[in-house]
Amino acid sequence: MPGILVIAHAPLASALVSASRHVYSRDPCVASRRLIALDVAPDADVGAATVQARARLAEADRGDGVLVLTDLLGATPGNVAASLVEPGRVAVVSGASMPMLLRALCYSTSDLEDVVEKALQGAVQGAQRVAAPGPGSEGGEGEPA
DSSP, rough: EEEEEEEEEHHHHHHHHHHHHHHHHHHHHHSSEEEEEEEEEEEEEHHHHHHHHHHHOOOOHHSOHHHHHEEOTTTTTHHHHHHHHHHEEEEESOOOOHHHHHHHTTTTTTOOOHHHHHHHHHHHHOOOBBBBOOOOOOOOOOOOE
């Protein structure tokens, strides 16, 4: 069961982790999973953020690897996350979103590479254009375009 570490601009990492715990509040698999957030402040020192990230990575790792989700490559959180990559042990995926995180959490018994692939699928499938409701509809029932 790989751990998950979310590294993002503050307060996005904590918000994603909190929201995912809300969605899966009754799922014991998610409750037992190592799911850690690291919010990176706008004025964060890269060196200090990297030290924090390595400590959080150690918290998240139970020996089955860690999926690190980050919001934006090229920005401080993404650069910190990229410095953690260890093939076979630590995988980093950018573009962190709720669909990505929820999909990764659904596959708690999979190995790290499978969790990475499921997270990527969640991101792709979770991004959809929503059509306007049809005539006479009370809203919220539009089909994806």
